[in-house]
Structure formats: structure tokens, C-alpha cells
Amino acid sequence: MFHDITHILTALIKGAFPLDQVHFVTPAENNRTSPCLSVILETRCEAFFSATGNVPQYSSNSLRISFGKQQLTLQLYRGNALIQQQQIARRGPRTGAFLLQTLNELQMQPTEQDTARLVILSLLSHCRDLLGSDIHTDSRSRALFEAVRRFIDExxxxxxxxxxxxxxxxxxxxxxxxxxxxxxxxxxxxxxxxxxxxxxxxxxxxxxxxxxxxxxxxxxxxxxxxxxxxxxxxxxxxxxxxxxxxxxxxxxx
Incomplete structure (x- = not known):
């Protein structure tokens, strides 16, 4: 199960990996990249969010998500070893952008943990939906490609x-x-x-x-x-x- 990003996302959303504390990483000066979320996958998980992408790499098992302007990059780590990476295009309603903006605002209110946890879980759910949509798109493309191949052969x-x-x-x-x-x-x-x-x-x-x-x-x-x-x-x-x-x-x- 740990080898699959979609299963990890589902487990976090359903509470199989309870999300405990949400930490907001202080933005680093002169180091502005894409927003980043890192979830430490322990008995009780902790989330680290940075609006500028400067979330440190942890030695624990973790799921790291970078929110680029055009695509999301999801990386699954076992310790310091990257064991799976997936990239998906950001498309459709800008749900992710609104959730990221909410997390930005919550940085000023770090004690609002209940709200922060709900926003993080909503963001993870959004990522899973994008992954599922990407899989279905690939399946449709493959089916169409095979149909065209048969047509050419015949x-x-x-x-x-x-x-x-x-x-x-x-x-x-x-x-x-x-x-x-x-x-x-x-x-x-x-x-x-x-x-x-x-x-x-x-x-x-x-x-x-x-x-x-x-x-x-x-x-x-x-x-x-x-x-x-x-x-x-x-x-x-x-x-x-x-x-x-x-x-x-x-x-x-």
C-alpha cells in the first residue's frame, strides 16, 4: 500500500492515517518557488505547508506535493529515498488555488488547527480527484489508440x-x-x-x-x-x- 500515492491519499482522507498537527513553515527570503505541502506518514501524521516551497526534506516516510502553476508533482518518500513520483496537469475549476489561498491566510492564525486540518484534507481530496481524472483520461486515450490501430490494420x-x-x-x-x-x-x-x-x-x-x-x-x-x-x-x-x-x-x- 505504501508504494501507491493514490492509496496514501485515500488513507489520509478517510482518517486511516489521522492528521494531527499542521505546521506553517516560515517563508524563506529570496527563495520563492511553488507552494509545497509535506505530510509525515506516522501513526499520527503531521503536515508542513509553505507558500514559497521551502519545506525541508524529512527522514521519515512522507508524501510531498508541489503545486506548480501548470502541474502538480506528487512524491512519495521512504525515509530519504524517493519511491514514487507522479505529475498531473492542473485543470478544471480552480479549487486547488482557493484552498492554497486559504492556507496562506491561515499562516497568520496557526492556532486554528481544526480549520487548517479541514483545508489540508480538502486539498488532498482535490489531488486525488485530479489523479483519478488523469488515469481515466489515459485509459480513454489508450482505448482510442487501440481502436485506430485496428482500423489501420484492417x-x-x-x-x-x-x-x-x-x-x-x-x-x-x-x-x-x-x-x-x-x-x-x-x-x-x-x-x-x-x-x-x-x-x-x-x-x-x-x-x-x-x-x-x-x-x-x-x-x-x-x-x-x-x-x-x-x-x-x-x-x-x-x-x-x-x-x-x-x-x-x-x-x-
Whole structure:
């Protein structure tokens, strides 16, 4: 359980790790960074908040959250060893900003511990919600990416373009490119080419078709372009690839 930031957040919110004291760290001069919250994970937890980010690193197990303008960074420490880190974009209603502002104001009233604890727990709940939203977004992106991959595999012989594939899924061409780069770590055109060439290799191995027919069956309208592309990726022409494959088959018999 200690290895998972989401579980730690849930345990803190539900009181499995009771939050005891909230400490406000005195802002350091000439050291203004993002607001930071550090929660020491003991039998009774203590929270340390700094509006300028100068929360010291503790040797105890801890959860550290930095609130940047564009993203949150959540770090889980076992002693001084970082064992998990997650970064999530700050988006949607500015709930987090309002809660941070409230903590800023509470620095002037450090004895208001009940209020400070409630604000800290609300802030932790907000972080967990952002994490959950990020996970769901990743799941949807992965599902869409896999659906587009299947579509390309099944329709590789057609005149596919980035625009036509994006239109088939009612998304913008730019988003399609982003989806492939982020989820598949590959460009759309590169993936389309790889898929077509893989089908071409299978046809070269299993069928005695003319090279121009194989090119057409794999979505290439120009057989000369197909041959150049095939050589670029395999260092052999389609005919050489076929001969080498069949020679290896005969040698194994």
C-alpha cells in the first residue's frame, strides 16, 4: 500500500492515517518557488505547508506535493529515498488555488488547527480527484489508440491519410498525431508505413504475386516508391527479400 500515492491519499482522507498537527513553515527570503505541502506518514501524521516551497526534506516516510502553476508533482518518500513520483496537469475549476489561498491566510492564525486540518484534507481530496481524472483520461486515450490501430490494420490497403483516419473517428488530425506520439511513441505516418510494410512482407513470404500487385494490396499506388521504401526499411528489395526467405526455408529442410 505504501508504494501507491493514490492509496496514501485515500488513507489520509478517510482518517486511516489521522492528521494531527499542521505546521506553517516560515517563508524563506529570496527563495520563492511553488507552494509545497509535506505530510509525515506516522501513526499520527503531521503536515508542513509553505507558500514559497521551502519545506525541508524529512527522514521519515512522507508524501510531498508541489503545486506548480501548470502541474502538480506528487512524491512519495521512504525515509530519504524517493519511491514514487507522479505529475498531473492542473485543470478544471480552480479549487486547488482557493484552498492554497486559504492556507496562506491561515499562516497568520496557526492556532486554528481544526480549520487548517479541514483545508489540508480538502486539498488532498482535490489531488486525488485530479489523479483519478488523469488515469481515466489515459485509459480513454489508450482505448482510442487501440481502436485506430485496428482500423489501420484492417484498412491498410485503402488510401488512408491522417485526415481520413481522423475523420473516421470524429477527431481532429492534430489530435490524432498527438495521440500516436503520446500513447504509441510513434508518428502516425510512420505507423501507417510500418503496418503496410509488415503486410507486404507477409505477402512476399506466402504468395507468388507480382511486386506491383503486392504494393497495390498494401496501399501503395506507386510500386517504385514502394520498392524504395521497402529497401530503406529492410536494406533489401522486395524481390531480394522473397528470394532470401525461400532460400532459408529450403536450407532448413
Amino acid at each position: 484498412n491498410h490497403a485503402s488510401a488512408l491519410t491522417r485526415d481520413s483516419v481522423a475523420g473516421a473517428f470524429y477527431i481532429s488530425p492534430n489530435y490524432l498525431s498527438h495521440l500516436f506520439q503520446k500513447t504509441g511513441n510513434v508518428g502516425f505516418n510512420e505507423y501507417l508505413t510500418q503496418t503496410r510494410l509488415e503486410h507486404a512482407r507477409q505477402l512476399l513470404k506466402g504468395y507468388d504475386l507480382k511486386i506491383k500487385d503486392i504494393a497495390a494490396r498494401c496501399g501503395f499506388t506507386d510500386s517504385n516508391y514502394f520498392c524504395r521504401l521497402f529497401r530503406k526499411h529492410t536494406e533489401r528489395s522486395p524481390s531480394e527479400y522473397r528470394r532470401q526467405y525461400h532460400s532459408q526455408l529450403i536450407a532448413k529442410k
